[in-house]
Amino acid sequence: MTDQELQRRCHTVFPGHRARSPAEMYAAMAAWCEANGVEHDMYGAGSLIQEFEAKIARLLGFEAAVFCISGTMAQVTALRLACQDRGRDLVALHPTSHIFVHERSNYQLLGHFKALQAGDRHRPWQVADLAAIPDRLGAVGMELPLREIGGQLSSWEELHAIKDHVRARGAHLHMDGARLWEAACGYGKPLHEVASGFDSAYVSLYKGVGGLGGAMLAGSREFVERAAEWFRRQGGNVIHRSPYVVAAAMQFDERLAAMPDYLGRTHFLHEALGAHPGIRRNPAAPQANMLHLHLSVSPERALEIRRALAERHGIWMFNRIASGVLPGTSSFELYVGDNLLAMPDEQLRTALGLFADALARQ
Template sequence: MLTGLCDDQLVEDTKRQRLTAALRGCDRILSGTRPLTMREQLAALEGSGLLDDQPDHYGDGPVAVLEERVAELLSTEAAVFFPTGTMAQQVALRYGADHSGRDAVALHPLGHLEKHERHAYAQLSGLRAVWPTTEPRNPTADEIAALAEPVGTVLVELPLRDAGFVLPTWDELVAVAAATGAAGARLHLDGARLWESTVYLGHPLHEIAGLADSTYVSFYKTVGAISGAALAGSADLAAYARVWRHRYGGMAFQQWPAALTALAGLRRELPLIPRYVEHARTVAAALATLPGARVYPEPPHTQRFRLWLPGTAEALDEAALTLAEDEKVWFAARWQDAEVPGLAMTEITVAAPGLDWTADDVAEVGARFLARVAGRD
């Protein structure tokens, strides 16, 4: 059994290395961005003025500057840097439980805490999940009002990634915030990709965060930092968060590379996000014209959406790799076999490299990609 697991990991590592090498070698990229080496990531900071000061020492210096910047963007009293979003959200939920005396949390079964964090909220803090809905969308105000038991925190993921990067409308989110308050609970936003949610919601970051008692944002998602997250909210929450960050092992001696790449990413990416979201709609519409294609949501709510195409995940990944290696064009990879037989799914991310793709470009390259898939069948 152990040998089999090691072999599977070796295969996965080899595939990842091939994907990275192929993507780095491409001249044109539709989905995602070109991966950078460590040297390239630090070199990108040259000329920014961010490398001239002293490194942080247990959370001061550039880490403190980043915290101030996030608090300013979200118009909260304070923000606290965390090495991971998983850690930040555990602290947010623990705060809600401690201040309400309620160990239940309302969250979605497709949410990040249920799908990708090994149920850390339960294992580390003894909290329990209550599911307001199992529908592939965020909960409604009526569903919050109808919860079978009191909860300390209602968690809303913006966007809900594993449902297809879907968002509520602004009015729906306002209603959820009101229902949460009426239930005597705190509203926490899992805003890992909050940065790209403003276009669909039609409101700026500070107005979205203003509906909630606490908000988590990621720096490596959307913004492009090497790592890191922040938890924003009241001064009382921040003081609590700093204590529990230390207890969870997040009080690292120096974290300046993460902080500096986050500051640079906020400066570089935030002004471009509306263009990414708008162009994602163009890309999605073009992809939907491919034979057998399905796109969701249509149009996309953010700069990311899901795409299904005919074929197996293995065949589609191999077609993406050979297209990249032979023609230096990156279409889309990391396919997963779908529940519908004969289809595989991937997530499309439209960022800076994809902005120069016209609808005709997408359709033409997509046809060449599918021809490679058919050639493997």
Template sequence: MVNTLLEAFNKTTYPVVGHGKRDIQVLKDAFDELDGTIDSDIYGTGKVIEDFQAKIAAYLGKPSAVFFPSGTMAQQIALRMWCDEKGIRKIAYHPLCHLEIHEQNGLRELHQIEPVLLADKNSLITLEDVLQMKEDIACLLLELPQREIGGQLPAYEELEAIAAHCKAKGIKLHLDGARLYEILPYYGKTAAEICSLFDSVYVSFYKGIGGIAGAILAGEEAFMTQSKIWKRRQGGDLISLYPYIISADQAFDERLPKMEQYYHDAIELAAMYNDCDGITTRPVVPVSNMFHVHIELPKESFEKLLIPVFEETGVGLTGNVRDFGEGSSYYEVSLGDRYADIPKEQLGQAFTLLNQKIKQIIA
């Protein structure tokens, strides 16, 4: 007998989200066919790290790239350097930016940088928001897609207009591209085309890519040389980072070609959710492999409803439902390798049962 939603999810035969369990097999698989005599990187130097940095810099269309143990470190450093260069201690970003809600005020406490919050928290940053900004800022950060509002994206023309305005005004533009790979199918652009709009770019290797950890910061040569100094100052220059780099490299090669399939899978799955009473997805039609599911039921009520659906069908939709206020709840869906393994008939049964149980409550 299970007592929690997460326990029920972990026991399902067909979990829907992600690539698989985050266990040590991920690392074992990455090293399985490697020659054990390959030299490790040492304090940011060596073939393992330098080759990977060059590979990702070329992919992003930037002259140089540096591997960091975390995106939190990489982005704070990038913003600090832009503020130092401009002599302005202010940067702008969305109210639900990762730096604002998940990093314990790191930007303020470590770097004495004041954020300027643009747009309503439930909306994307628009050109109009940037034009109406009264503060002088060193840098504008854009997150593509905007995760905390369901992974929404601006129109590409809007993005180009914001970039042109920032360039004309001398405002640096930084890309939080933690999920950059996932948006390429929707935009129909290469990573380099999108990154050409930005002065600096961060990408992750553990989210959609599915590596263990790690991030790349990319930009011009001089900027990236300075970032290595800050990386050392903040304790990110570990003696060796090769477990993260090798895992990232393997996952990058394996999963990058699958991003378009993940995107189409998300569109298919979102349609199933929207066919259920009391459920809507945000966005209604996904623009990447992720979206949010919103339910017109409180968290506790919906969790009690989900557990028997999981147990009866073997399909696990989520292990984490959150309150959304006013008697509603939501959760995030991010699709990867697992989705393709679910028999369509079984997935359909799960949604049929889910809809029946919701109707019994909200009728």
């Protein structure tokens, strides 16, 4: 039995939102399209997509936004244009930036820009991390929250100091807002207040939102129009974007409204984990509705435990597992969504207890 098949049979699933089968997802999309009179766009022209782009721009406080088939394409395009505008090809990024960790050196191999790592990979940026860079920067890319360190955020005061610093040195400040919806909830601030001071921002339409894929890039109207032209030049001009937009738009408001509940549930989970010192939590207190959990077993052993819990108890604890820094350790990311929100407290505690007991039996 594959992992996917095994997970579908589990009644206690920790990560994310409930996975819908293709048939369920397409049926929900069809019903929403029927109820809202949706028609396909043609290469991005159509009322549905253009109204959704305008909605995203309004929420973030920008002049305009445009759909892009992937965040990977959106971000490197935005940073390259920003560098061109300033005649400086150097971009400062956190060491755990998605561009460094997951994008296979695209910025370098495709000649988009040059990048340097700024700051400590184990903590969010402080303004001193950027002030220590003597070079003339074309752009600064800032991820909110930082996924690779458990969803941590720079403090609200530090975020403002970073915005002021980047503006003063004449660089473009771009936001990797793949999880901006979660970050705004963590800050307890409206989206436009978090985005204020950024020159551009990318947001995901599938991560916390639960869509099929796709992204939006927001900024000034002129900047967004230039980026859209480069999306076309890079092969992003798909004839119909409507499937991606429908999958996001039909649940967008509901997902954003649930963010405070997801964060509250993350605090409950964090507290429940305190009873199991063998499972170490990062960060020390939740800053968004996600955590990284560190285990004193190898990835291979963690996968054995996951399968045993799924087969014997119907419990699915995590999806991906990674090697830890120390030998024989591992860690995984846990995004708190509908699954944990709907789970009764005692069921959650029981599952954690079974998981902790299995980890202790090495």
